[in-house]
Amino acid sequence: MGKGFFISKTVGILGIIAGVGALATIIALSVVYSQEKGKNNNQNEEQTTSKPPTTTPIPSNKPWDKYRLPKNLVPETYNVTLWPRLTPDPTTGLYTFLGSSVVDFECVEDTDLILIHSNKLNYTEFENQLARLMSVSSVEAPAIKSSWLQGVTQYLVLELDGTLKKGHKYRLYTEFIGELADDLGGFYRMYIVVMATTQMQPTDARKSFPCFDEPAMKAYFFITLIHDRGTTALSNGKDIETTEINHDGQDLLKTVFERTEKMSTYLLAFIVSDYDSIGNSIDGVEIRIFARRSAIAAGQGQYALNKTGPILKFFEQYYNATYPLPKSDQIAIPDFNAGAMENWGLITYRETALLYDEAFSSNSNKEKIATIIAHELAHMWFGNLVTLRWWNDLWLNEGFASYVEYLGANNAEPEWNVTDLIVLGDIHRVFAIDALASSHPLSSKEEDIQTPAQISELFDAISYSKGASVLRMLSDFLTEDVFQLGLRAADSSKLELPDTLDNIMNTWVLQMGFPVVTINTGTGSVSQQHFLLDPEAVVTTPSPFNYQWIIPIKWMMTGNMQNPLWLTSKSETSEAMKATQDQWVLANVNMVGYYRVNYDDDNWAKLLDVLQSNHQLIPRINRAQILDDAFNLARAKIISTVQALNTTKYLSNERDYIPWKAALNNLDFFYLMFDRSEVYGPMQDYLVKKVSPLFEYYKQMTDNSSKVPDGHMDQYNQVNAISLACRTGLEECQNLVMTWFQEWMDTDTNRIHPNLRSTVYCNAIAAGGKKEWDFAWSQFIKNDSTAIESDKLRYALSCTKQPWLLNRYLEYTLDPDMIRKQDATATIVDIASNVVGQSLAWDFVRARWSYIFSQYGGGSFSFSNLVNGVTKRFSTEFELQQLKQFKADNSDVGFGSGTLALDQSIERTIANIKWVEENKENVLDWFTTEANAQ
Numbered sequence: 001m002g003k004g005f006f007i008s009k010t011v012g013i014l015g016i017i018a019g020v021g022a023l024a025t026i027i028a029l030s031v032v033y034s035q036e037k038g039k040n041n042n043q044n045e046e047q048t049t050s051k052p053p054t055t056t057p058i059p060s061n062k063p064w065d066k067y068r069l070p071k072n073l074v075p076e077t078y079n080v081t082l083w084p085r086l087t088p089d090p091t092t093g094l095y096t097f098l099g100s101s102v103v104d105f106e107c108v109e110d111t112d113l114i115l116i117h118s119n120k121l122n123y124t125e126f127e128n129q130l131a132r133l134m135s136v137s138s139v140e141a142p143a144i145k146s147s148w149l150q151g152v153t154q155y156l157v158l159e160l161d162g163t164l165k166k167g168h169k170y171r172l173y174t175e176f177i178g179e180l181a182d183d184l185g186g187f188y189r190m191y192i193v194v195m196a197t198t199q200m201q202p203t204d205a206r207k208s209f210p211c212f213d214e215p216a217m218k219a220y221f222f223i224t225l226i227h228d229r230g231t232t233a234l235s236n237g238k239d240i241e242t243t244e245i246n247h248d249g250q251d252l253l254k255t256v257f258e259r260t261e262k263m264s265t266y267l268l269a270f271i272v273s274d275y276d277s278i279g280n281s282i283d284g285v286e287i288r289i290f291a292r293r294s295a296i297a298a299g300q301g302q303y304a305l306n307k308t309g310p311i312l313k314f315f316e317q318y319y320n321a322t323y324p325l326p327k328s329d330q331i332a333i334p335d336f337n338a339g340a341m342e343n344w345g346l347i348t349y350r351e352t353a354l355l356y357d358e359a360f361s362s363n364s365n366k367e368k369i370a371t372i373i374a375h376e377l378a379h380m381w382f383g384n385l386v387t388l389r390w391w392n393d394l395w396l397n398e399g400f401a402s403y404v405e406y407l408g409a410n411n412a413e414p415e416w417n418v419t420d421l422i423v424l425g426d427i428h429r430v431f432a433i434d435a436l437a438s439s440h441p442l443s444s445k446e447e448d449i450q451t452p453a454q455i456s457e458l459f460d461a462i463s464y465s466k467g468a469s470v471l472r473m474l475s476d477f478l479t480e481d482v483f484q485l486g487l488r489a490a491d492s493s494k495l496e497l498p499d500t501l502d503n504i505m506n507t508w509v510l511q512m513g514f515p516v517v518t519i520n521t522g523t524g525s526v527s528q529q530h531f532l533l534d535p536e537a538v539v540t541t542p543s544p545f546n547y548q549w550i551i552p553i554k555w556m557m558t559g560n561m562q563n564p565l566w567l568t569s570k571s572e573t574s575e576a577m578k579a580t581q582d583q584w585v586l587a588n589v590n591m592v593g594y595y596r597v598n599y600d601d602d603n604w605a606k607l608l609d610v611l612q613s614n615h616q617l618i619p620r621i622n623r624a625q626i627l628d629d630a631f632n633l634a635r636a637k638i639i640s641t642v643q644a645l646n647t648t649k650y651l652s653n654e655r656d657y658i659p660w661k662a663a664l665n666n667l668d669f670f671y672l673m674f675d676r677s678e679v680y681g682p683m684q685d686y687l688v689k690k691v692s693p694l695f696e697y698y699k700q701m702t703d704n705s706s707k708v709p710d711g712h713m714d715q716y717n718q719v720n721a722i723s724l725a726c727r728t729g730l731e732e733c734q735n736l737v738m739t740w741f742q743e744w745m746d747t748d749t750n751r752i753h754p755n756l757r758s759t760v761y762c763n764a765i766a767a768g769g770k771k772e773w774d775f776a777w778s779q780f781i782k783n784d785s786t787a788i789e790s791d792k793l794r795y796a797l798s799c800t801k802q803p804w805l806l807n808r809y810l811e812y813t814l815d816p817d818m819i820r821k822q823d824a825t826a827t828i829v830d831i832a833s834n835v836v837g838q839s840l841a842w843d844f845v846r847a848r849w850s851y852i853f854s855q856y857g858g859g860s861f862s863f864s865n866l867v868n869g870v871t872k873r874f875s876t877e878f879e880l881q882q883l884k885q886f887k888a889d890n891s892d893v894g895f896g897s898g899t900l901a902l903d904q905s906i907e908r909t910i911a912n913i914k915w916v917e918e919n920k921e922n923v924l925d926w927f928t929t930e931a932n933a934q
């Protein structure tokens, strides 16, 4: 999904090579992967035991009580006809869809039982049974003895009077009705707009029709949709014909689609809408962008259309394989949970992830569109053509797409230097989570991933961002060419690797966390240690490598690149790394390695000197790394907090975006910990001094802030300058944003540049009262159809400092007429990020947990964000007790995909408490001194 991989055995790989030709990258990875997997299987149980499943297995041996399908039946072809009804049933008031399905399958092992996934579907009975069974080969099909629906494991169960015979084919026919709810899962409808769409991944295809709903159970699909006149039907295949029909006295249309490729159920999509589209074609592949008519009329699909063809071509070259389908449809959907979904041939997106409008979109919106399109298109090969066998391998699929999305976007927009941004977007982001003792390894054992909730939980930052970071490291030390060409195992000797490739990769894939490498430039000693944010945290997850890694070290001496080193043991000595008085060492150049670096005090002091005197000598990614490493090493008590704060002193000279963003991300923690304490004042005084030169720099560059800079990174950093200057109370900044906002309120003409809108709106609403809030709300309602704009307003509304407005806004989040369901959790998190809203949001979530859980679904992906978001400021014993109480009180309701996040929140709170106790005084002194220094 907005972000599957199947290679488990050598046999599988061979099959794929023969099947799709030279998909070099995939083969490369699968070789690494299968070797790794072989290793994994050979290790003894104790070493690889990972976290216990979050749901206790059901104590029964009946096949229908197990979550995994038996392997005795293999689907081949489905014929599915669905009729979504976009008006409610007059008697029950329910929105429903009617369906019929034929599935042909082969029996590969004799059995007298058929299990097929089905969830929330009601069936028409044939001779008192829920399905009809026929034979397609010479033997006769046995009669159905009994049939029922198994709710928990989501099966339609058919017990037979005789056996299905190995080697024979059978056909199962069903008719059913399902609810077309506005629940964002399976086949669902929009809350407001007349439209029905699907989101199958990971386990909701079974909510649309009975199917063998596991990724490895690939089949061909013949899809037919019945829909209202005036609407268009879309699916994975090309539509072959649309005919007018009359059904139950209604005039309708029937659209039949071309047979799909052999594919997994989770990649299916069915959509009925009255949308419009624009399109073009490239080398015979038809490309179309669909959206609401008004959005297409406004030209909002154009950017996506412009970029799709080139990105497809880029990936064809990257994979050395032509795009496997005759068409590529992409559609923007108003109510959508994930960012986007890579349904084969019919990709679905949130509106903000596909639609671009010069009048409303910021450069950040634009970058997001280019990267998400690249991510989803990358899946068309890696994930869709070659698919995960089971969900435990999700990281490879998502990690890969999350890495190559930068390459695809960079190809589409070469001037942006977007590949550098993986450091902020993925590495720093996932470091924060992977440094906790409650983290987990990239790869999970197949048997640990059973229930739909466990599957959903895998869609986390580890799979996406750590996956991407580790693959980027692999690509770097192999070189991108070798990575892309694929590696023939024999070649790895030529690469001067310290060990076999799979041994290297295993240390990153099979154990959680990452190392901190400590370099002593006095002695030349280089050592590693598992980096834990809380040094006292007890790691209970065993590691097959005792938390040691095989680490590639790219480094510089006094600004000059040196020969890379490999750290293959706990500690080694390198003569090369000994520095003289006027030499300094910088390791992990451009942060290509997935680790942090610490130095002896002397080298730290030299690095800070270089930053102060000539910061350009250090690559900009490493300036960001020094900041991020220092703050995190301080959190882990490896260096002092004051030493970390010292790395920010040079910021008055810094103009580059990436280091500033890294600094702000870390200072955010100081805001979270101290914005309710006496540290706040001196901290603000210090920061306003650091940001003022940046603010001034952009003011000059942009003609008194009347326009935006040309460069992509400069555009981002201008936003940082304004945000921080206003946040720290720089009067000139506050006046500027208030004036702009006031002008908008007075004239009803919005002249604020889209890049700056989020921060300007937020700061103006924070400084204002009811009048500003109500104005922004009226604009939010008015712009409801322009998601790009309404998202900015929705965020800014959370910035008010008035508790009653925030409480009212919290109530709105659970009313889909006010705030769309897809935005509910994000809005609550926004409110919690506001110092005034924090306790209000926490009270709200605690009081409404069971309601939120039932309405927003245990399978929804935003629960971990919600839990993390409302608790991130927690730093007192009292808050810790509340959090533990919350966990105890709601254990019956459960936490779904937020289960792990809850444990992480408890761990984080404990660490915060200790940190504040130990650091408050020093930090206060430091800010006070530095604020008063000239």
Ligand SMILES: *[C@@H]1O[C@H](CO)[C@@H](O)[C@H](O)[C@H]1NC(C)=O
Residues within 6 Å of the ligand: 078, 079, 102, 104, 222
């Ligand atoms: C499925 O649909 C296709 C195309 O309409 C048709 O050719 C085929 O016979 C159908 N198969 C079954 C089992 O109904």
Ligand SMILES: *[C@@H]1O[C@H](CO)[C@@H](O)[C@H](O)[C@H]1NC(C)=O
Residues within 6 Å of the ligand: 094, 096, 121, 122, 177, 178, 179
């Ligand atoms: C399915 O049957 C249940 C129980 O009779 C009923 O409550 C539900 O509304 C039905 N669903 C649909 C979509 O008709």
Ligand SMILES: *[C@@H]1O[C@H](CO)[C@@H](O)[C@H](O)[C@H]1NC(C)=O
Residues within 6 Å of the ligand: 302, 303, 306, 356
């Ligand atoms: C799309 O491409 C056309 C032709 O190159 C160009 O004129 C137009 O500005 C582009 N639109 C966007 C939104 O990028």
Ligand SMILES: *[C@@H]1O[C@H](CO)[C@@H](O)[C@H](O)[C@H]1NC(C)=O
Residues within 6 Å of the ligand: 316, 317, 320, 321, 322
């Ligand atoms: C694959 O690579 C070969 C050799 O470079 C090239 O001739 C062929 O066109 C490539 N195929 C695709 C689909 O890119």
Ligand SMILES: *[C@@H]1O[C@H](CO)[C@@H](O)[C@H](O)[C@H]1NC(C)=O
Residues within 6 Å of the ligand: 640, 642, 643, 646
């Ligand atoms: C921080 O910087 C100050 C002045 O630049 C220096 O005196 C002090 O020793 C540094 N503190 C640490 C812990 O590095």
Ligand SMILES: *[C@@H]1O[C@H](CO)[C@@H](O)[C@H](O)[C@H]1NC(C)=O
Residues within 6 Å of the ligand: 415, 416, 417, 711, 712, 713, 714
């Ligand atoms: C991209 O990187 C190059 C080389 O580092 C630099 O010259 C250029 O200014 C950068 N572009 C932007 C938009 O930051």
Ligand SMILES: [Zn+2]
Residues within 6 Å of the ligand: 001, 002, 003, 342, 375, 379, 397, 398, 401
């Ligand atoms: Zn993805």
